[in-house]
Amino acid sequence: MPDWLTPEEWQALSLSLKVSFWATVVSLPPGVAVAQALARGRFPGHGLLNGLVHLPLILPPVVTGYLLLLTFGRQGWLGSALWDWFGFTFAFRWTGAALAAAVMAFPLLVRAIRLALEAVDPKLEQAAATLGASRVVVFLTVTLPLILPGVIAGAVLAFAKAMGEFGATITFVANIPGETQTLPTAIYAFLQLPGGDAAALRLVAISVALAMGALVVSELLSRRVAARIAGK
Amino acid sequence: MNFRGTTPTMSAGIDLENVCCDFGTFRAVDNATVSIKPGEFFSFLGPSGCGKTTILRMVSGFIEPTEGAIRIGGKDVKGTRPNQRPTALIFQNLALFPLMPIWENIAFGLEVRGIDKATRRKKAEDLLKLVDLPGAADKMVSQLSGGQKQRVAIARALAVEPSVMLLDEPLSALDLKLRQHMRAELRAIQKRTGVTFIYITHDQGEALAMSDRVGVMSQGRIQQIAAPRDIYDNPVNGFVASFVGENNIFEGDVGPASGGIAALTGPHGAFRARVLPDAAGKALKLYVRPEHTVLTRAKAAENSVQMEVTEVAFEGAFISVHGQAAGGKRLSAEVKNDGVTPVPQVGETVFASFDAARALLLPDANVRG
Ligand SMILES: Nc1ncnc2c1ncn2[C@@H]1O[C@H](COP(=O)(O)OP(=O)(O)OP(=O)(O)O)[C@@H](O)[C@H]1O
Numbered sequence: 001m002p003d004w005l006t007p008e009e010w011q012a013l014s015l016s017l018k019v020s021f022w023a024t025v026v027s028l029p030p031g032v033a034v035a036q037a038l039a040r041g042r043f044p045g046h047g048l049l050n051g052l053v054h055l056p057l058i059l060p061p062v063v064t065g066y067l068l069l070l071t072f073g074r075q076g077w078l079g080s081a082l083w084d085w086f087g088f089t090f091a092f093r094w095t096g097a098a099l100a101a102a103v104m105a106f107p108l109l110v111r112a113i114r115l116a117l118e119a120v121d122p123k124l125e126q127a128a129a130t131l132g133a134s135r136v137v138v139f140l141t142v143t144l145p146l147i148l149p150g151v152i153a154g155a156v157l158a159f160a161k162a163m164g165e166f167g168a169t170i171t172f173v174a175n176i177p178g179e180t181q182t183l184p185t186a187i188y189a190f191l192q193l194p195g196g197d198a199a200a201l202r203l204v205a206i207s208v209a210l211a212m213g214a215l216v217v218s219e220l221l222s223r224r225v226a227a228r229i230a231g232k
Numbered sequence: 233m234n235f236r237g238t239t240p241t242m243s244a245g246i247d248l249e250n251v252c253c254d255f256g257t258f259r260a261v262d263n264a265t266v267s268i269k270p271g272e273f274f275s276f277l278g279p280s281g282c283g284k285t286t287i288l289r290m291v292s293g294f295i296e297p298t299e300g301a302i303r304i305g306g307k308d309v310k311g312t313r314p315n316q317r318p319t320a321l322i323f324q325n326l327a328l329f330p331l332m333p334i335w336e337n338i339a340f341g342l343e344v345r346g347i348d349k350a351t352r353r354k355k356a357e358d359l360l361k362l363v364d365l366p367g368a369a370d371k372m373v374s375q376l377s378g379g380q381k382q383r384v385a386i387a388r389a390l391a392v393e394p395s396v397m398l399l400d401e402p403l404s405a406l407d408l409k410l411r412q413h414m415r416a417e418l419r420a421i422q423k424r425t426g427v428t429f430i431y432i433t434h435d436q437g438e439a440l441a442m443s444d445r446v447g448v449m450s451q452g453r454i455q456q457i458a459a460p461r462d463i464y465d466n467p468v469n470g471f472v473a474s475f476v477g478e479n480n481i482f483e484g485d486v487g488p489a490s491g492g493i494a495a496l497t498g499p500h501g502a503f504r505a506r507v508l509p510d511a512a513g514k515a516l517k518l519y520v521r522p523e524h525t526v527l528t529r530a531k532a533a534e535n536s537v538q539m540e541v542t543e544v545a546f547e548g549a550f551i552s553v554h555g556q557a558a559g560g561k562r563l564s565a566e567v568k569n570d571g572v573t574p575v576p577q578v579g580e581t582v583f584a585s586f587d588a589a590r591a592l593l594l595p596d597a598n599v600r601g
């Protein structure tokens with residue numbers, strides 16, 4: 001633990017990193033699947049899926065958080081079932097914070113992957129298919145290597161978004177130090193305290209640095225995806 | 233190498249039976265029936281948008297026919313996915329995998345089949361020799377020229393030992409010289425491997441030079457299936473005649489046929505020409521090729537039209553002479569550059585004449601009415 005952070009601040013930072021890491025990692029497979037469906041699929045409900053994925057981007061975060069609470073809270077229809085059957089709950093746990101962050105970051109993840117997918121020539125995939133590769137093999141051997149920089153860029157963006165998630169998190173899982181208090185909610189809490197300014201400022205600086213870093217990395221990676229697909 | 237190149241056995245024939253393909257209300261392929269023999273080099277020739285690629289996509293399994301049946305090696309392939317058909321498709325833009333070195337591109341289909349790396353590498357190198365590109369194994373796709381990429385695409389398709397190779401205008405991105413070279417090369421590879429080739433092109437020279445047989449298409453319909461020579465010398469309709477070469481065309485009323493010859497009487501006089509038995513009752517025009525049109529000072533006994541020479545173009549082996557007959561009718565003739573045949577001057581008046589056996593009375597294209 002670095003000594004320029006108090007234990008409380010450090011706790012918020014490490015929790016944020018944990019929450020964002022899991023939010024990103026767990027959304028990656030469905031993110032790729034949804035991006036693939038949106039980029040390549042032609043099926044009824046295509047528009048609906050597209051809208052649904054992007055909804056968290058336009059809804060007020062507090063609404064998203066409230067909807068999560070209604071669904072996954074102890075009393076929520078899914079949440080109560082999860083509790084009854086598996087004794088598992090998202091409510092007021094760091095896993096809930098991760099779920100909220102994942103939902104909020106999902107549109108960014110899907111967008112980045114979808115853009116990379118759309119830049120891939122479908123003829124490459126078709127050529128692989130005529131050479132005997134099944135759909136899964138085509139995806140793993142031809143498509144995925146080509147979109148990998150895009151996937152990573154999307155993941156970086158999603159991670160950064162998860163690090164900054166505030167409204168949905170605080171609505172869904174509140175602001176419990178050590179359990180659900182992430183960087184932004186900690187900053188908010190410090191600002192409520194008299195004399196908390198210095199701590200808030202330190203966390204703000206960390207947030208800014210992380211966000212900038214993520215943007216730079218994401219930008220570099222998306223340039224690489226373009227270059228790779230162009231065959232350089 | 234256990235490659236069919238040395239033992240041409242497994243190539244398969246392909247039958248299309250009344251195959252139709254609709255996109256919405258638009259019929260892209262209309263009632264195509266053709267039987268392609270094992271080991272044959274068959275070309276589909278036709279203008280842009282006539283449905284050639286659609287036929288290949290149906291054979292390779294990317295789209296299913298709306299109606300009709302496709303059989304490969306006698307087996308109906310309805311519902312068989314592209315990766316389970318014994319076909320390999322070579323795309324117009326080649327679609328080489330940019331992240332893999334050449335040898336891995338070629339060996340891709342083998343890797344999919346779980347063949348070990350040493351065997352894959354060996355086979356890739358053998359195939360690179362076959363397509364005359366040894367030593368390129370470890371290069372990247374971006375380091376190759378257009379013609380070299382072309383060969384890699386062919387090698388990659390041959391690696392999976394397909395019974396049928398489907399080639400969609402594979403030479404159209406190459407320059408003329410290379411295209412001509414690759415024509416011969418492709419033909420040689422096909423002969424060496426004995427694989428059935430279905431080749432698509434809108435370049436009639438390519439189709440005629442390479443193929444055992446050609447299917448000429450227009451607006452989704454196959455107009456004629458025949459050997460190149462027959463397509464050129466005995467086209468079944470005006471579309472085929474015009475698509476595979478130049479023609480002087482005369483309109484008029486056609487009289488009854490006798491002995492396969494009928495008379496056509498029109499504004500430029502009366503002509504006699506060959507007519508097919510099934511042409512009776514159709515609107516016909518007379519088609520004769522410029523190289524079968526001779527120019528003389530005096531009027532010939534029959535099939536002779538007076539024209540004024542408007543342009544003389546030197547083409548090397550022959551001289552192309554263009555002229556205008558009565559009513560502004562444009563005619564052309566090819567005069568051999570043999571130093572003996574006289575070449576008329578611009579402004580001169582000559583007679584363009586042709587042999588009745590060399591001229592054909594043909595209906596227009598077979599299109600949806
Ligand atoms: N997926 C599709 N949806 C709708 N129409 C299509 C589709 N694919 C092809 N077509 C139409 O079907 C017709 C035949 O297309 P096709 O690609 O087979 O032509 P082609 O003979 O290969 O032409 P080209 O020489 O330009 O490649 C065209 O009019 C095209 O617009």
Ligand SMILES: [Mg+2]
Pocket residue numbers: 284285286400
């Ligand atoms: Mg085409």
